[in-house]
Amino acid sequence: xxxxxxxxxxxxxxxxxxxxxxxxxxxxxxxxxxxxxxxxxxxxxxxxxxxxxxxxxxxxxxxxxxxxxxxxxxxxxxxxxxxxxxxxxxxxxxxxxxxxxxxxxxxxxxxxxxxxxxxxxxxxxxxxxxxxxxxxxxxxxxxxxxxxxxxxxxxxxxxxxxxxxxxxxxxxxxxxxxxxxxxxxxxxxxxxxxxxxxxxxxxxxxxxxxxxxxxxxxxxxxxxxxxxxxxxxxxxxxxxxxxxxxxxxxxxxxxxxxxxx
Amino acid sequence: xxxxxxxxxxxxxxxxxxxxxxxxxxxxxxxxxxxxxxxxxxxxxxxxxxxxxxxxxxxxxxxxxxxxxxxxxxxxxxxxxxxxxxxxxxxxxxxxxxxxxxxxxxxxxxxxxxxxxxxxxxxxxxxxxxxxxxxxxxxxxxxxxxxxxxxxxxxxxxxxxxxxxxxxxxxxxxxxxxxxxxxxxxxxxxxxxxxxxxxxxxxxxxxxxxxxxxxxxxxxxxxxxxxxxxxxxxxxxxxxxxxxxxxxxxxxxxxxxxxxx
Numbered sequence: 001x002x003x004x005x006x007x008x009x010x011x012x013x014x015x016x017x018x019x020x021x022x023x024x025x026x027x028x029x030x031x032x033x034x035x036x037x038x039x040x041x042x043x044x045x046x047x048x049x050x051x052x053x054x055x056x057x058x059x060x061x062x063x064x065x066x067x068x069x070x071x072x073x074x075x076x077x078x079x080x081x082x083x084x085x086x087x088x089x090x091x092x093x094x095x096x097x098x099x100x101x102x103x104x105x106x107x108x109x110x111x112x113x114x115x116x117x118x119x120x121x122x123x124x125x126x127x128x129x130x131x132x133x134x135x136x137x138x139x140x141x142x143x144x145x146x147x148x149x150x151x152x153x154x155x156x157x158x159x160x161x162x163x164x165x166x167x168x169x170x171x172x173x174x175x176x177x178x179x180x181x182x183x184x185x186x187x188x189x190x191x192x193x194x195x196x197x198x199x200x201x202x203x204x205x206x207x208x209x210x211x212x213x214x215x216x217x218x219x220x221x222x223x224x225x226x227x228x229x230x231x232x233x234x235x236x237x238x239x240x241x242x243x244x245x246x247x248x249x250x251x252x253x254x255x256x257x258x259x260x261x
Numbered sequence: 262x263x264x265x266x267x268x269x270x271x272x273x274x275x276x277x278x279x280x281x282x283x284x285x286x287x288x289x290x291x292x293x294x295x296x297x298x299x300x301x302x303x304x305x306x307x308x309x310x311x312x313x314x315x316x317x318x319x320x321x322x323x324x325x326x327x328x329x330x331x332x333x334x335x336x337x338x339x340x341x342x343x344x345x346x347x348x349x350x351x352x353x354x355x356x357x358x359x360x361x362x363x364x365x366x367x368x369x370x371x372x373x374x375x376x377x378x379x380x381x382x383x384x385x386x387x388x389x390x391x392x393x394x395x396x397x398x399x400x401x402x403x404x405x406x407x408x409x410x411x412x413x414x415x416x417x418x419x420x421x422x423x424x425x426x427x428x429x430x431x432x433x434x435x436x437x438x439x440x441x442x443x444x445x446x447x448x449x450x451x452x453x454x455x456x457x458x459x460x461x462x463x464x465x466x467x468x469x470x471x472x473x474x475x476x477x478x479x480x481x482x483x484x485x486x487x488x489x490x491x492x493x494x495x496x497x498x499x500x501x502x503x504x505x506x507x508x509x510x511x512x513x514x515x516x517x518x519x520x521x522x
Contacts (some may be wrong), residue, residue: 012382014283022378024280059512062320088384089511093393096508100498107500113386117283117346117376121273123350125374132354132412136397136423144512149422149521153395156421159412162397231512237361239368250350251405252320260410 006072012116015202031078085118120165123198128245158188267333273377276463293340295333346379384459389506419449
């Protein structure tokens with residue numbers, strides 16, 4: 001199959017604003033002959049002469065990945081764009097799943113992944129260093145895994161003292177999951193545990209709010225929100241005339257570690 | 262204290278090569294009057310007329326953060342550079358700790374954090390999508406927390422079916438920790454569980470290796486290595502004439518989820 005000269009590059013655009021784009025991502029976008037992705041992500045990439053555009057709907061990851069692979073197998077240099085980083089709850093796994101299940105020609109293709117700034121890093125940077133110690137990263141969507149497993153993982157993460165980054169906290173089809181997760185975490189963590197809501201970070205509508213686990217269920221979360229739940233050690237630094245800083249210290253003294261272990 | 266016009270920007274350089282730098286990071290580096298950081302990271306930034314350079318040794322995070330804050334408080338625009346992302350086992354938490362403990366003037370300072378591509382995202386992108394499902398991020402350094410807590414967290418992460426990204430697997434002062442972690446994980450995960458070693462990713466000496474949990478302790482890890490341990494679901498796609506792809510599927514079917522929960 002030496003006739004296959006196509007290429008698929010799965011590119012992380014970062015959280016929104018072009019300032020988060022890496023040099024590597026910009027170069028890969030410039031070389032692509034065809035551009036695939038969820039519509040709003042494709043919209044972020046300036047139109048370019050000779051580059052075809054193939055936006056698709058949300059929740060069509062498998063079909064989108066297969067289309068991009070099929071197009072690349074025709075000898076085309078294809079870019080598939082993802083928000084954030086393609087490897088974190090985004091298109092890279094969907095592409096691998098399609099390659100595993102698809103025709104043998106897809107395994108002969110040149111496939112590359114270009115990392116990007118994923119939402120949790122952008123939200124953390126807005127507020128300080130809430131992920132400055134060990135942490136877990138969890139999607140609250142129960143479309144692809146049962147809710148009981150999400151509860152099991154929330155328990156494990158909170159009990160072991162990990163900070164927690166929550167992707168996909170809520171959607172129109174999943175209205176109660178975020179409140180359910182907060183209820184679950186309150187079994188293990190003090191009411192004063194800092195919780196950060198980052199909405200549309202890196203975009204014009206950006207909003208970052210700091211609250212506590214006791215009040216977290218009253219905050220509005222949506223599809224574009226990333227939530228970070230701190231640990232028992234996470235601190236808030238109030239600053240006169242400036243927004244507070246939130247950080248999780250790098251050290252856990254032995255006495256506090258024993259309470260966890 | 263309106264006399265304070267200085268600024269401290271804590272900047273993530275990404276994993277090494279300039280291609281990982283974001284537009285925002287490049288702009289912030291260009292504006293800085295003074296540059297602080299661990300020597301090898303400062304070396305990555307091209308010298309610039311009118312910008313002073315203040316490299317420091319490894320394991321001097323607290324002193325480096327305090328020096329950079331002190332310099333900014335003199336009305337200077339200071340950049341403090343970090344490898345990867347400043348919020349993930351890097352300088353952001355150290356800066357917040359110094360602000361919390363330092364003089365009140367430091368809380369009046371303009372402090373900003375510029376996110377970057379952290380090592381686990383770069384290593385994952387080299388190999389496919391091993392972090393394509395829920396995952397934990399853990400430093401194996403027991404300088405700032407007891408080893409018993411690390412074991413507790415490895416147990417929790419593996420038992421709950423998280424993929425695991427391990428930072429700082431080994432150093433000259435901590436030669437046995439990585440083998441200890443592998444031994445611990447083998448209590449919970451099958452010997453065939455895929456394990457990825459990414460060394461110096463994004464640099465000339467880059468090496469990425471895929472092995473199994475059974476053989477992981479025989480791989481060489483060092484300070485510049487990031488290790489990703491898969492889950493029971495993580496798959497390897499062998500490709501003729503190309504390096505394998507490793508990915509963790511996005512879905513867990515209810516029957517498999519029950520075995521975890």
